[in-house]
Amino acid sequence: MRGDRIFGAVMIVLALGYILTASRIGTSFMSDPVGPRVFPYMVAGVVILCSVSMILRPDPEAEWPAGPMLLQLGIAFAALIGYAFAIKPLGFILPTTFVAGILSWQIGGHPARAAISGVGLGIGLFVLFRVILGLGLRGLPAGWGF
Incomplete structure (x- = not known):
């Protein structure tokens, strides 16, 4: 259970870094109305939601690979x-x-x-x-x- 929570917290930090990086994407004068940042923001949002789910409801019997x-x-x-x-x-x-x-x-x-x-x-x-x-x-x- 602890491993899921640690992984979830690390993924939230990475997703926030991804959002920060995506916020620096420049917009050209020929971009669509939504802009180039929306897709990275959506990916980061899904990662954050999944990570919060892992933190709140970890798998009690996780089997780690071996050998x-x-x-x-x-x-x-x-x-x-x-x-x-x-x-x-x-x-x-x-x-x-x-x-x-x-x-x-x-x-x-x-x-x-x-x-x-x-x-x-x-x-x-x-x-x-x-x-x-x-x-x-x-x-x-x-x-x-x-």
């Missing part, structure tokens, strides 16, 4: 941290393919199917974000093409 599951969580965490650092220099497709493959494999997929899932997600999400939604993503490292 191999901690290793799996560490691999997933390292992959996502690496993804955050790799997406700018390597573009969207390569890091997304790699991390999606790792996470698909961890969920329990066969390595070959996880690799195919990673390639499909990397390319499919790029098409969704770039072509359909019109976001300015760079697909591959500079000089490689798109």
